[in-house]
């Protein structure tokens with residue numbers, strides 16, 4: 001759990017338009033600003049969001065503590 005929510009739970013700052021409601025605000029967690037898009041995360045298809053969600057889910061599984 002980071003920043004008060006478990007992985008996979010929708011952030012309360014995520015708007016209905018899928019944009020961060022505190023983007024550019026100093027209250028935005030540093031981990032959010034540190035996550036930069038990459039070809040590895042976003043893939044090479046038109047479905048970058050779907051690819052990123054699958055990639056992040058796998059990353060979460062791969063880094064689960066034993």
Ligand code: SF4
Nearest residue numbers: 011013014020021032
């Ligand atoms: S960038 Fe961070 S604070 Fe903003 S919606 Fe995404 S997870 Fe939430």
